[in-house]
Amino acid sequence: MRVLILVLVIPFAARAAGEGEIRNYIFSISRLYESLDYELALNRIQLARQLPRGTDEEVTLSLYEGIILCEMGKQEPGATAFRAALFLRPDAKLPVLVAPKVKALFDSVRKHVKSEMDSLGAPREKEFPPNKTDPVQKNPSAPAPTGPAERQQVDAPPKGAATAESIDAEPQQKEQQREAKRRETERDELKKKRRAELDTSMCQPVVWSNCELLMQRLRFLQEAFLGTAPPSRDLPIKELNRIGQEIRAARTGEELKEAAHALDFWEQQHLPQ
Structure with missing residues (x-):
């Protein structure tokens, strides 16, 4: 058992x-x-x-x-x-x-x-077979039909008339559109900010090659960190951005070494082996 x-x-x-x-x-x-x-x-x-x-x-x-x-x-x-x-x-x-x-x-x-x-003939959801009731009599003196289909036609609102449901849905749709545009604007601004933070063209010319190598390493560490799906990432990313600013601002080899040591320390804290 x-x-x-x-x-x-x-x-x-x-x-x-x-x-x-x-x-x-x-x-x-x-x-x-x-x-x-x-x-x-x-x-x-x-x-x-x-x-x-x-x-x-x-x-x-x-x-x-x-x-x-x-x-x-x-x-x-x-x-x-x-x-x-x-x-x-x-x-x-x-x-x-x-x-x-x-x-x-x-x-x-x-x-x-x-x-x-x-x-391809795939069945559609909520599709009903056509109504096969007898055609409506054209005699104007004949009594009005009272079958279910005819009552539905009588009760239906005029074509193009707005129903209560559609009126209620309009503000929600407009709000969703505004929210989508707002999020798109925020994402565009974030893209620009991200590109500026990691732009190697802002390295100082006198140490440009070593600065570019450090920035490439910084980008690699950032991707590796985000790939771990950390529960909190705002503060570590801010620290990494600050180090990136120090790397781009460095004008001597010593200043680059200090920034490299800071990058090593960040890696030990947030990406332990």
Whole structure:
């Protein structure tokens, strides 16, 4: 009996562990996306696809892949990723608020996928067969029909009239659009700030080559740190940015050595072997 219980329990335990691991990957991908670490996020997506996963997880991975590729300016591969997700879940929604241009591409891909599925004869959700009731009599003196379909036509609002639901939905849609634009502006500003912080062209000419090497090492350490999905990253990243400013401001070999020692100390604190 004990052996039978173990045989039944182990597969469920393994499945639960696998689901927890894939969720951790998706959480890490979300964090990396928010911090604009697109290359690392794409790498996490490929690693996550090596794990056992269900349809919902695969859809989420494909959606994140499409969003990130679009943010990197790779519209065609991004559309391909969206297409893969929508063929699995035609009603799938983006997991995060995105820029209007990304949302427009996603909606366009959804329309194309829907058209392809319709042409292949795939069943659509909430599609009812056409009403086959007898045609309405054209005699004006005849009594008005009282069947269910006709009552629905009588009760339906005039074409183009706004319903209470649509009126209530308009403020929410406008708020979502404003939020998407705000997030897009914040992401653009963060991109500019990130490029400025790690720009080697701001190194002093007299020590430019050594400064560039140190900045390359700093970028590598930053990517390695963010790849660990730390619970708190603001303070370590601020320290790393401060060291980057010292590296770019250095005008002598001694000043570069001091900045290199600070980088060594940061690595020992936040990336222990």
